[in-house]
Amino acid sequence: MRQELIRTLLLTTLAGCVALLAALVFSATVGWLVFCAGLMLQMLAHFRNFALLDRWSRAPEVDIALEGRGAWDGVFGRLYRHEKDLRALVERRNRRIDMLLAAIQALNDGVVLLDRNDQIVFCNATSEALLGLRARTDIGQSVANIVRQPEFVAYLTARDLSRPLILRSERNPGQVLSIQLISYADQRTLVQIKDVTQTDRLDRMRRDFVANVSHELRTPLTVLSGFLETLREIELTPDERQHYLALMSEQSGRMLSVVQDLLTLSSIEAAPPPEDGLIDMARILDKLRRDAESLSAGRHRIVVDADDACDLLGGEHELVSALSNLVSNAIRYTPAGGTVTIRWHANAQGGVFAVEDTGIGIEAQHIPRLTERFYRVDRGRSREAGGTGLGLAIVKHSLNRHQALLDISSTPGVGSCFAARFPGARVVTH
Structure with missing residues (x-):
């Protein structure tokens, strides 16, 4: 200048x-x-x-x-x-x-940004899926006018930032959401939404498991305690004493079965992957047939329909235990005079081991939960049959370790079919 x-x-x-x-x-x-x-x-x-x-x-x-x-x-x-x-x-x-928005869009959690009037400023794709929002049309709208569940509206109004809201979705029955309000940037609000359906299910299963274990062990312990008190305080005849001792032995055996199944399940879950040994299925099927006939004691018709030209790769002891459990269940829940059919065949997808029975059948609503620990359709009938409620859970874990799936189909009053489907990589044909 x-x-x-x-x-x-x-x-x-x-x-x-x-x-x-x-x-x-x-x-x-x-x-x-x-x-x-x-x-x-x-x-x-x-x-x-x-x-x-x-x-x-x-x-x-x-x-x-x-x-x-x-x-x-x-x-x-x-x-x-x-x-x-x-x-x-x-x-x-x-x-x-752009990178920040892309990262927010990639989150598994839903994120909704609200202004001071609780109007939507931004929402990511996950929040759209979980809450039913649409970014194109809902930006600028009050979130309470879109998510109308009373629990959410009350939580939003109360502004309790110390705890999340556990909300059971009305849009997707069975889905459970965790919604947390977070204050930021001068009275603006961030809404974080998590799908905790699986966590809620696992928590419910854990509570049920603890309650069931307590119940399964408390009942025989109560019986044993009562009998011991009786033997100690009351003079009994030799026959009465033998009767009480037999009942005590039965109850202690029941507790031992529960503990053994729990230990088996725990060892399977913690064990390394099974070795891929060759399992002679013809020999295993013959053993399963003989065990079924022994358990049935002539009360059922046992049929074996098998393809002798294919075997399995896996841990023999573990798989035989799981398959035997399916056979023994069919015997226990099939009335006298019924038929239990054991099938083993290979197809284009792999190998299928199936146990079909003409038993009492299972209602459809119970089938998804049959492999849960201690889950029983009829507790009284299960105890009469001698089950601990852990057998199918053990079967499921054993099959999962061999990349196999348990497929259950049943019609009440007609019968059930429990099929273990093995991948082709575990089937050996000869």
Whole structure:
């Protein structure tokens, strides 16, 4: 700017000198006209640069052609660099925002941002799926007008940030959500939504497991305690004593079975992957048939339908125990005179071991929970049959360790079919 001032003074001095010379040669009027013309030319040069600056300020852009003369060129250069740096800064900020939004969209948790009036500012895809929101139409709407469940509205109104709300979804029956309000940025609210359906199910199973174990062990312990008290305080005949001792032995055996099954289940869960030994299925099927006939004691018809040309790879002891459990269950829950069929065949998908019976059958609502620990359709009938409620849980874990699935189908009053489906990689044909 100092240089521009010196330049302007020099040009003005030059114009004055020329004007003075013109006044001496011609007249004072001509001299003044020359001086004014010189000043006008300087003003026009500055006006041109000012017009360029005004036009650029209305639509700023990084334009390398933006240049002026003298000090104006320095001003335009600084504006060019400033605009270029500003645009680079904005671009970096936009990239960061895009990355942040992409990360929020990728979260397994739902995220909803609310303003001070609980109107939706942003929601990610997970929150759309869990709460039924639609970002295209719901931005700017009150979240309470979209999620209308009374529990959620009351939680939102109360603003209790110390605890999450456990909400059972009305949109998806069986789905359980955990909703947490988090305050941020001057009375704005972040809503975090988690799908805790599996956690809730596992927690319920844990509570049921503890209650069932307590019940299964408390009943025989109560019986044993009562009999011991009786034997200690009351004189009994030898026959009565033998009767009580037999009942005590039965109850202790029941407790031992529960404990043994619990230990078996625990050892299966903690054991390393099974070794891929070759299992001779013809020999195993013959053993299962003989065990079934022994357990049935002639009360059932036992049928074996097997493909002798295929065997299995896996842990023989573990698999035989699981398959034997399916056979013994069929015997226990099939009335006398019924038929139990043991099948083993290979198909395009792998191998299928199935046990079909003509027993009492199972209602459809019970089938998904049959492999839960201690789950029983009829507790009284299960105890009469001698089960602990852990057999199918053991079967499921044993099959899972061999990449196999347990498929259960049943019709009440007609019978049931328990099929273990093994992948093709575990089937050996010969």
